[in-house]
């Protein structure tokens with residue numbers, strides 16, 4: 001990306017100044033890293049509190065990919081249940097719960113309220129995602145719900161909607177699905193004790209867990225195979 005921006009700088013030096021390039025990279029780092037990492041932590045926490053879901057996700061991986069090769073990007077589209085786990089995680093724990101503030105470009109009506117032009121408008125995606133009028137059993141973690149519904153964009157909007165929606169949504173979904181798939185394929189996961197993982201939401205720009213996740217993991221046999229192959233022994 002930096003390479004590409006620097007080559008644009010040679011042909012369009014007035015626009016692609018060093019400052020613009022630095023800011024673009026800052027935005028990508030800021031918008032792209034913590035959001036995906038925190039979502040992954042919420043997803044793992046959900047799986048540890050829902051062992052049957054974890055078992056089902058592992059069974060899907062074993063049957064679609066097997067235990068001989070590691071999951072790669074081309075496998076993601078085969079793993080529907082796994083994708084539903086990410087969607088359900090982003091529904092219950094959207095890491096940007098209020099999206100980012102918008103401004104009404106012209107006078108309009110929202111939910112019966114007259115909104116003058118240039119008013120700041122904040123969308124509470126967190127509340128929409130848990131609204132019992134929109135979702136059955138709204139507060140429970142049920143990835144199966146997406147087998148029936150497609151994740152209507154006006155009900156499920158962890159990446160925002162429209163012209164200013166998240167530019168990295170597709171990349172984020174691929175990264176999260178691949179990372180989560182690899183973690184499930186390569187390790188057995190257990191809670192550190194009998195108690196459920198604490199799902200309290202903390203404060204911060206990207207809604208973190210109030211109590212960081214602690215887990216026990218054990219390598220599955222595929223790890224031996226992959227490690228030996230990479231050492232070429």
Ligand code: HEM
Pocket residue numbers: 027028031032033035036039094095096099100158159160161163164165166167168169171172
């Ligand atoms: C789980 C991961 C992510 C979530 C939940 C997320 C969520 C969001 C949300 C809610 C917005 C604001 C949308 C709106 O204005 O309504 C946004 C904007 C943006 N996101 Fe993401 N994001 C994620 C990952 C990423 C990644 C991986 C990148 C890039 C590497 C990225 C780049 C951006 C950029 C550049 C914008 C600003 C778009 C604009 O203002 O036109 N995001 N994201």
